[in-house]
Amino acid sequence: MFPDMDSLLAQAADWLAEADGLLVCAGAGMGIDSGLPDFRGPGGFWSVYPALGRAKIPFETIANPASFDTDPRLAWGFYGHRLDLYRKTAPHAGFALLLDLAKAMPRGIRAFTSNVDGHFQKAGFAPEQLCEIHGSIHHLQCANGCGQHIWSAEDFQPAIDAAHCRLLGDFPHCPHCGGLARPNILMFGDWGWIERRTALQVQRLQQWLCSVDRLVCIEIGAGTNIPTVRHFSETCGGRLIRINPNEPDVPDARSGLGISIGGLAGISCLHEACTQA
Template sequence: MPIEEAAAWIRQADGLLITAGAGMGIDSGLPDFRGPGGFWGVYPALGRARIAFEAIANPAAFERNPALAWGFYGHRLALYRQTKPHAGFAMLQALAEKLERGAFVFTSNVDGHFRKAGFAAERICEVHGSIHHLQCAAACSDEIWSADSFQPEVDNENCRLMGDPPLCPRCGQLARPNILMFGDWQWLERRSALQQQNLQRWLATVDRLVTLEIGAGTQVATVRHFSERQPGRLIRLNPDEPEIARHPDALALPLGALAGLKQLYQALA
């Protein structure tokens, strides 16, 4: 059975590279933004205004309408803070503890849930940044700081920030999440670049690598492309797009994040 083969691969590995896309968060109750219908179902005010995800998740939105842009990101920040990572995160940690070199996380998710679930900060690479960190919207400097002190109050019906937005401590202008957005030339990538350096150092210590990709789709294919470029074996968990092309040693499992991780965990028990 494929799940038994995947478990055998992990058993033989000395390091586990966990690559995760948006599908990793669905079992925690986080919304799925695939397609305008799904996105506007979560943000009906943006649906009424016919504002697509690509238009609001865009630095231009902070220039046009800061209250609306921070209504969207403030709601997401509060949601990610309130939501508990699902049990699959703990299963991944348990699997990693059995391996000589442990695990490293590479994710396009900005929700911070791997860190919240207990993964070490130095073993996480958030390639698109994190909503829990801020930067100047005008990129007046390369400073990136924690969003912990910002407690957004959002009018969810109208997707608008009710209070004051966060400001840059250096120039006093509007701050924004340190997230790579669509059409984004102002994103400060220093934090993510340092994480990628940590990842490359870790990869250099691993001889028998297995990449376990979870919930990474083709719409934003950063994670899929990264997974397929790695040496060693690749296991892909994806209920909708499990196919793997041009990889000599791979298993495609049409399973969601939590269901797939439960089966792997049981097979490795």
Template structure:
């Protein structure tokens, strides 16, 4: 408990001194909004029993080959997620992050491996979010026949949820008429179009160059796919790692606080408010 208290005190000091807030996030940030965390196939199969019955793992369904082998199943999975993410109400923690950033000269920038668009839905500007694995709210040709990436707005997936199968019309590429797929980086994915994400990363790089006293708040990023954790650590030494299971971090890079995203952000905000008198 003493170590946790000291970590909170250090986090508050860094937040007070910072002129820019880098938010890095993995799937764990969405759990408090009611989103599933596919940690291993067990989590996937709890959310999608039809995939469990067929013993179809996450690497198999989140794979461009699934759109060639069984597009109704692939779009059953991604269509259900698209509907889920469109309806999600982001938790209070997103508001806390925005409020902290408003005190800082350079505001906030987000880098997330999530494809759910939750940060934009919570009010973070599109220009200040980098989605390193793409976005389910954008589509591309499954081939792809062209470099076009377009909004999924207007596509309303009709899904037989128990069977995890799309029963409505497929989204189509406007150039060639082939089935479209989400503009999401999948496993073994040589067809993903990265231009949108590349532009986001370029904006992030420019923003980082403008910040002199950076603080990084990392939320719910695990070690199974450590993309976000490594990125956070490259932008130490003031990293505040918030993680329910794996809060460990090299002390030269930052501090770790064990806990869920929402509860920990609320506790930090309370300490921050007391320290600043705001």
């Protein structure tokens, strides 16, 4: 017999009441309730980028450093569109609810995410509270590998021909060698990603984890296809509350709860349960 939703939420609320630190682990499902696209499967990806669908270019091919060599206008058409979309889209209310859940915890809150959209910062998380394990689209690096430089993409305002997924204006350039710039994101088949910024975030997060005695991890929208987030949430050393409508199973029912529900709905239910506890 499986526990009902009310029982799961009550148990989760008890765990959160006992916690001295909250770790949020977020995968791609975290952004769906903000209106961000779901790239799972070629059908979902090509519905967002029909020009790539017509050319039968899968996500793994365009989200690849080789695309900046073979067709940089197409590569920046894809990433420039995403950059503009993430800038214009507001984070959903669940981010603020997570901050509220941790406000009374002595060690506070941290976030570990594979998302590159910058929505945790936009929602009010401080830079030192974040670990963006796959990098950030809001930062750039040299595509030619001239050094270990990472800089803000703030000055780059891409003009995109959405119908053909192509950059219309000027490319962003490396301020050090003048060559083409690319996002500071870990892509498929990527041996040139500069991980220095993310490595510092990982170091800060590990130091924080060592300071927490009663950790609870809330994992949201992290699938098994690219299991980076799920693996981290399962090995971080705390109790796990997994919010996932399709893959809610947890490895150990004694220290984990799986709630089969979407991201914003799950966070809202958790917040309500904690308020009523």
